Amino acid sequence: MKHIKTLNRAVLKDSVPHGGCGECQTSCQSACKTSCTVANQKCERPPKVSGTLRQIKQPVA
Amino acid sequence: MVHSYALFGRYIAIDVHSGAVHELDRAAFDVLQKGLLFEPLNLTPEQAEAREELLALKEDGLLFTEPEAVTVNYADLPLKALCLHVSHDCNLRCAYCFAKTGDFGTGRRLTMPPEVAERAIDYLLARCGGRRNLEIDFFGGEPLMALDTVKHTVTYARRAAPDKNFRFTLTTNGVLLDDGVTEYLNREMSNVVLSLDGRRQVNDAARRLVPDGGSYDEILPKYRHVIATRTGDYYVRGTYTKRNTDFAEDIAHLASLGFRNISLEPAVLPPGHPLALTEEDVPALCRQYELLCERMAEDGSFAFFHFNVDLAQGPCVYKRLRGCGAGVEYAAVTPEGDVYPCHQFVGREEYRMGSVLDGSFDKDISSWFSDIGAEGREDCRTCWARFYCGGGCAASNLTVNGDIALCDRLGCALEKKRLECAIYLKTLKSGIY
Numbered sequence: 037m038k039h040i041k042t043l044n045r046a047v048l049k050d051s052v053p054h055g056g057c058g059e060c061q062t063s064c065q066s067a068c069k070t071s072c073t074v075a076n077q078k079c080e081r082p083p084k085v086s087g088t089l090r091q092i093k094q095p096v097a
Numbered sequence: 098m099v100h101s102y103a104l105f106g107r108y109i110a111i112d113v114h115s116g117a118v119h120e121l122d123r124a125a126f127d128v129l130q131k132g133l134l135f136e137p138l139n140l141t142p143e144q145a146e147a148r149e150e151l152l153a154l155k156e157d158g159l160l161f162t163e164p165e166a167v168t169v170n171y172a173d174l175p176l177k178a179l180c181l182h183v184s185h186d187c188n189l190r191c192a193y194c195f196a197k198t199g200d201f202g203t204g205r206r207l208t209m210p211p212e213v214a215e216r217a218i219d220y221l222l223a224r225c226g227g228r229r230n231l232e233i234d235f236f237g238g239e240p241l242m243a244l245d246t247v248k249h250t251v252t253y254a255r256r257a258a259p260d261k262n263f264r265f266t267l268t269t270n271g272v273l274l275d276d277g278v279t280e281y282l283n284r285e286m287s288n289v290v291l292s293l294d295g296r297r298q299v300n301d302a303a304r305r306l307v308p309d310g311g312s313y314d315e316i317l318p319k320y321r322h323v324i325a326t327r328t329g330d331y332y333v334r335g336t337y338t339k340r341n342t343d344f345a346e347d348i349a350h351l352a353s354l355g356f357r358n359i360s361l362e363p364a365v366l367p368p369g370h371p372l373a374l375t376e377e378d379v380p381a382l383c384r385q386y387e388l389l390c391e392r393m394a395e396d397g398s399f400a401f402f403h404f405n406v407d408l409a410q411g412p413c414v415y416k417r418l419r420g421c422g423a424g425v426e427y428a429a430v431t432p433e434g435d436v437y438p439c440h441q442f443v444g445r446e447e448y449r450m451g452s453v454l455d456g457s458f459d460k461d462i463s464s465w466f467s468d469i470g471a472e473g474r475e476d477c478r479t480c481w482a483r484f485y486c487g488g489g490c491a492a493s494n495l496t497v498n499g500d501i502a503l504c505d506r507l508g509c510a511l512e513k514k515r516l517e518c519a520i521y522l523k524t525l526k527s528g529i530y
């Protein structure tokens with residue numbers, strides 16, 4: 037594509053069948069203790085089974 | 098839903114439901130912003146070409162994706178994280194303290210006895226189901242005023258459940274750090290959070306020693322020693338208020354001191370408090386995040402907590418919808434063993450959920466929280482940022498609006514700006530320009 041570069045694919049959709057194990061850190065425990073951001077938390081499922089990792093296709097060239 | 102925005106001459110589009118992120122050129126951005134994708138009137142040749150590409154993305158499930166039907170059984174989640182208020186006393190007097198100088202407004206300055214800490218661990222183990230990673234944050238007041246309880250808890254928890262992976266963290270104001278304490282924390286804590294607000298005059302205006310005096314010079318050398326001797330994670334964490342609406346300078350100052358992981362948060366204070374931020378401050382505060390973002394584009398030597406968004410390998414959709422977990426997966430325990438939805442609810446009697454001493458846990462109060470994840474709050478349901486934000490902070494909502502489900506608009510405006518900056522920083526390596 038000439039006008040668009042895709043930085044990442046449908047990671048949320050792809051995580052639906054595999055996510056939800058609950059093993060990752062609770063957001064307020066990690067640093068801020070006052071406000072919420074979840075997207076900066078690390079997923080802790082090993083790459084082999086993690087939906088957020090395994091189904092990412094190559095970005096559009 | 099698609100959120101598109103321009104920042105520092107770059108054009109970015111976020112497809113909210115799929116999680117796809119695209120960098121656009123000006124023609125593609127104009128097609129999106131002006132609604133030309135669905136009503137292609139008077140397109141330039143460039144725009145017509147860009148429109149074809151946008152339509153192909155839509156076809157591919159990467160733009161204007163429909164919401165996925167996701168069932169989040171939030172109410173049934175086990176408890177997995179506790180904030181232990183090992184000390185309801187403090188050796189600083191900070192101007193914005195939500196713990197009201199340590200005792201959470203109770204008038205009682207208490208230390209958690211080791212037996213109560215043991216019951217808290219038992220309580221967590223009884224409620225954690227199959228979760229392997231369990232989190233204990235030592236908090237206060239100032240937790241180092243109860244270091245014996247901290248040490249006792251760590252030893253007890255590891256013995257009680259060797260098959261669990263306990264992660265201990267501790268949030269301190271630094272006053273009681275010495276070589277021995279530092280060595281202990283570096284050995285046992287997977288993360289330490291070190292409180293400091295930034296420039297000396299800013300820090301010392303708010304974070305006062307007892308009986309009086311600024312704390313900056315007293316604690317800075319101690320923090321430097323912690324990070325010089327530490328291999329585990331740490332954050333230097335501060336608060337900004339109405340007094341330092343130029344807080345990007347404070348983050349720059351912390352970075353110049355050699356700190357690599359920095360978090361600076363807006364103070365959450367009741368309306369009318371002299372240090373409370375107000376909606377009129379929003380443009381100036383957003384500008385500060387932009388200044389920080391510009392600085393970080395040039396200087397990769399430090400990380401800012403809210404900009405650490407990992408686009409490709411971040412959390413799954415369930416985690417994003419559950420948000421902070423307060424009152425469900427996460428709870429706070431007072432020195433007397435009382436259980437509250439999180440550290441910021443402690444002392445609000447109507448939110449007392451139970452006690453680790455008798456094992457009680459009020460499911461009704463828990464359901465107030467499980468009902469309001471990012472899908473449960475009206476503002477969040479229509480917000481582009483909800484999969485990044487997770488639905489905001491129930492405690493700020495209560496402080497500012499008197500209702501855990503009514504979003505703190507100021508907090509939301511800042512969160513959205515932080516996310517735009519964080520995603521912008523990710524585009525810098527993408528090479529479309």
Ligand code: SF4
Pocket residue numbers: 054055056057058059060078079080081086411412413414415416
């Ligand atoms: S560890 Fe990963 S898959 Fe499991 S709940 Fe957290 S983000 Fe989702």
Ligand code: SF4
Pocket residue numbers: 471474476477478480481482483484486487488489490504508509510512513
């Ligand atoms: S920014 Fe505000 S409205 Fe948007 S998801 Fe977060 S809390 Fe909800």
Ligand code: SF4
Pocket residue numbers: 064069070071072421422423427438439440441489490491492493
């Ligand atoms: S309600 Fe607010 S302070 Fe409490 S855990 Fe959630 S984000 Fe943190």
